[in-house]
Amino acid sequence: MTAAETERDGVRAIEAGAVPARFARGWHCLGLSDRFKDGRPHTVTAFGAKLVVFRSGDGRLNVLDAYCRHMGGDLSRGTVKGDEIACPFHDWRWGGDGRCKKIPYARRVPLRARTSAWTTMDQDGMLFVWNDPEGNPPPPGVTIPRIAGATRDDWTDWVWHETLVAANCREVMDNVVDMAHFFYVHYSFPTYFKNVFEGHVATQIMKGLSRPDARPPAKEGRPGMLGNTSVAAYHGPSFMIDDLTYHYEGMDIDCVLINCHYPVDANSFMLQSGIIVQRNERLGGAGAEEMAVRLGDFILKGFEQDVEIWKNKARIDNPLLCEEDGPVYQLRRWYEQFYVDAADVTPEMVERFEFELDTTRPVEAWQKEVEENLARRAAARSSARDSAGGGTA
Amino acid sequence: MTVRPDERLLDGHPMLPVRCRTCGAGVQARKASWQQTSVQWSAEAVRTCRERRASVPGEGPNGGVFPACEALHASITQAALDGELPVPDDPGPGPPGTTDP
Ligand code: FES
Numbered sequence A: 001m002t003a004a005e006t007e008r009d010g011v012r013a014i015e016a017g018a019v020p021a022r023f024a025r026g027w028h029c030l031g032l033s034d035r036f037k038d039g040r041p042h043t044v045t046a047f048g049a050k051l052v053v054f055r056s057g058d059g060r061l062n063v064l065d066a067y068c069r070h071m072g073g074d075l076s077r078g079t080v081k082g083d084e085i086a087c088p089f090h091d092w093r094w095g096g097d098g099r100c101k102k103i104p105y106a107r108r109v110p111l112r113a114r115t116s117a118w119t120t121m122d123q124d125g126m127l128f129v130w131n132d133p134e135g136n137p138p139p140p141g142v143t144i145p146r147i148a149g150a151t152r153d154d155w156t157d158w159v160w161h162e163t164l165v166a167a168n169c170r171e172v173m174d175n176v177v178d179m180a181h182f183f184y185v186h187y188s189f190p191t192y193f194k195n196v197f198e199g200h201v202a203t204q205i206m207k208g209l210s211r212p213d214a215r216p217p218a219k220e221g222r223p224g225m226l227g228n229t230s231v232a233a234y235h236g237p238s239f240m241i242d243d244l245t246y247h248y249e250g251m252d253i254d255c256v257l258i259n260c261h262y263p264v265d266a267n268s269f270m271l272q273s274g275i276i277v278q279r280n281e282r283l284g285g286a287g288a289e290e291m292a293v294r295l296g297d298f299i300l301k302g303f304e305q306d307v308e309i310w311k312n313k314a315r316i317d318n319p320l321l322c323e324e325d326g327p328v329y330q331l332r333r334w335y336e337q338f339y340v341d342a343a344d345v346t347p348e349m350v351e352r353f354e355f356e357l358d359t360t361r362p363v364e365a366w367q368k369e370v371e372e373n374l375a376r377r378a379a380a381r382s383s384a385r386d387s388a389g390g391g392t393a
Numbered sequence B: 001m002t003v004r005p006d007e008r009l010l011d012g013h014p015m016l017p018v019r020c021r022t023c024g025a026g027v028q029a030r031k032a033s034w035q036q037t038s039v040q041w042s043a044e045a046v047r048t049c050r051e052r053r054a055s056v057p058g059e060g061p062n063g064g065v066f067p068a069c070e071a072l073h074a075s076i077t078q079a080a081l082d083g084e085l086p087v088p089d090d091p092g093p094g095p096p097g098t099t100d101p
């Protein structure tokens, strides 16, 4: 559709191209790694394919395309035998590197007996796979940062949830910049908001007050929630780490929240959340665990609020923005880097961009300062006219 | 998917060049209101920024993120206060959170 058509009759048309035909290049989390470590093959539908996830005898977690290259058997219904996954159909043995290692009834494995294998990483209790349509390994520096609390005794274990969402995963990315929806959908009250996009990292820094109109008053003896400070960053196209502090009357609670997803296919994704909470004296004994469960439910409720919007909304490539909206187009420009070949990533996709909204200084203070500056400048100008002229205006 | 331009920059006022008064790094900046600031850096500006070069990664998993150059921030504010970087007169009701809910 052309701009002219868009403008006809003054009616704004919604434009939406096809969803991308490929899946993003980058690290994707498939969930907590422990659940894949029972020695059995697991089925995961991701990147438009059926995958088998299994731990081999050497302790490594492996991810392969689930369909056996022999006659299409489903490896995720097979059996782990030593370091290989054995197909349930004719027992061909596939290694974590994607190569067929052995055919028990044949003298030799045929040429080209190789299937798709994903590079895996088991870190901080989570299983990651590297997806790259070009088939290259992760470049140095493109990593998922370590989360210290995930392996420390003074933090809780992960409380993890997953939700299948019937929409293209761009919808969840838009949240990074969507300041206004935090108020209308999630009932929070941002007083400071900042985005920074640079390289493969997109950051959202937010300070907010809790809205007394949106939550019940604190129970007797329980401290009321005052607000939160959040520094959240997407490290690549799908994995966001949120360093989050909830401010309560008389105490702070430190958490790390994970907000991540993997595409199931072009029109659905698995949305996941994970949370760990740091123990402290005020929380006491099992208080941190309870808090983690409670916050996990709270975050799940937030996701449900988003999902309700996503499953009913239209995909839109040309959102009509007001000046008070966040940098949706700049975010999508950043996000595009993951959908083109590495050689086609342009500087504008990765160059640093910042968007800041700071409501903590009242507008009147700014206006007063401008008036003073203007008055000072006018005074300077009239005295300059008396001497030589010039100036910096 | 193609990268589309932000119509707000075409219809309203564009990003304008601003120089850091401390290190001379040149960026494109824009203020939609007194409370809002956008900054587009180039690779060269990032290399030039003195605070950026002096910065060390902070703590925590997102410690690698460089949140802001204070000197540049002050330079942009000053450019706005001096009238070099226009700020719309009537900021309207402002974003949610700045008005009574
Ligand atoms: S189809 Fe897998 S072994 Fe035959």
Ligand SMILES: [Fe+2]
Pocket: A175, A181, A185, A186, A302, A306
């Ligand atoms: Fe949301």
